[in-house]
Amino acid sequence: MGTSVQADAKFLRRIFLGLVLLTLATGAMAGFATVHAMTGTPGTCTTFCD
Numbered sequence: 001m002g003t004s005v006q007a008d009a010k011f012l013r014r015i016f017l018g019l020v021l022l023t024l025a026t027g028a029m030a031g032f033a034t035v036h037a038m039t040g041t042p043g044t045c046t047t048f049c050d
Helices: 002-039
Strands: none
Touching: none
């Protein structure tokens, strides 16, 4: 029974850490996009332009 509890705790810890890292990555991308949008000049394309 103890092994099952330890396995569940390890699994939940990994899920929690994954969610925290995903949240940090999403926040960083949103911050980058916001700064990029605020500092860019209108009408000019700097990334992924055709």
